[in-house]
Amino acid sequence: MHKTTHDAGMLTEAAAAQAAGDDAEAWRRRDLAVLWHPCTQMREHPDTLPLLPIARGEGPWLVGRDGHRYLDAISSWWTNLFGHAEPRIAAAIARQATTLEHVILAGCSHAPAVELAERLLAIAPREPGREPLTKVFYADNGSAGVEVALKMAFHWFRNRGVEGRTKFIALDNGYHGETLGALAVGDIPLYRRVYAPLLAEALFAPSPDAYQCEPGETPADRARRAAGTLGELLQRHADEVCALILEPRVQCAGGMRMHDPLYLKLVRELCDAHGVFLIADEIAVGFGRTGTMFASEQSGVQPDLLCLSKGLTGGSMPLAAVLATQSIYDGFLDDSREKAFLHSHSYTGNPLACAAALATLDIFASDGVIARNRVTSQRMADLAAAFADHPHVADVRQAGMIVAFELTRNGDKRTPFDSAARIGLRAYRAALDRGVLLRPLGDVLYWMPPYCIDDDALQLLAATTRAAMDHAIEEAACA
């Protein structure tokens, strides 16, 4: 570029910014004319909520059509692991696209589906003395994966002539997706309440959430207490129940509420004692998010059914996998077609998605991701520690690559903000103005960045989080 004078350079820059702003605005209008966005009160666009047209992604950054860069601090709904447009994943998808883009997986087979199943089973949680997970069933998103696991557990008993085990146990404050079956075992009122008349009845047990510890109670005490109540529930209802489903270690959609790994260990014992399947929904916490490859490992527990999605493809393609034990699989072998597992999605085991997942597993191996994350999560811990004495922060908690801040009126647990104050929304807007994409869950601000985030970006994240918090609280007080 030829810059004749300093002023001309400034003018060019200003003109470019103006053009980018106009371009973003044009896309906003085209979008709102035709799109219906997920989990969004469309009435709030464009005035209350800014819509952010994105041109491309680059590492942990999103580049807006407005020319600004935004740090993707929530890994695009917890999917992204190694940054956007990761070249090795992109290349794997491109290679696969010119070889075999898709084929029906009923009756046909292909290498990416087979290899991915082999490799997932090889790294799956293992418990000494328990029969390992040996079979993989694919679906194409997390909710569909949950449906698969629920149907499998129910159908397995049915195939053995047990008709009474028609219910599931789930946890208070849990989340498993938004299709009707998954919603029935979820307990987030915002998603559930309206659709409640459509949902199958589930049994709910208390959450082991450490935030709800009584004064003097440790997270392990809380885990024991929650497991105690679960034990009573099983005592009364075990013969009506086919499976228990939970999110190990962190209830993510429920506000990044974390619990002691002891809980899953106690649940495993209770499920064994009552002959109930244990379904671990590691859709959000799997693939290194809580510090270990799978969160169940921290409890030394292997579930009977393991649901994976989100990070499975590094955040590039929709795919889910349900891992099952041999006995579950064997329970469907019969001469009758009705005893087969009757579930099929058109894109089951899509080769492009499997190729992306294989590239993701390669990166885990070649880049020593879990070890590197230990360094990154320590740095996150150091930065988060500075929030502990913030006057409105009631709790700072961390599990590996997830950090959460619970905001309350007086900085103690008993004084939550009025939800009408919309602290989260205000913080979202304030952070966006400062170049960071946070998407708070109610009054919980959290960090769940792509693993490739560097120290400069982490410092920006910490500084922006604090500024966004303060801005949101001040703004709400004035409103």
Ligand SMILES: *Cc1c(COP(=O)(O)O)cnc(C)c1O
């Ligand atoms: C996101 C999520 C799901 C649902 O996955 P989708 O791909 O969004 O349908 C299920 N369970 C948990 C724990 C999740 O975080």
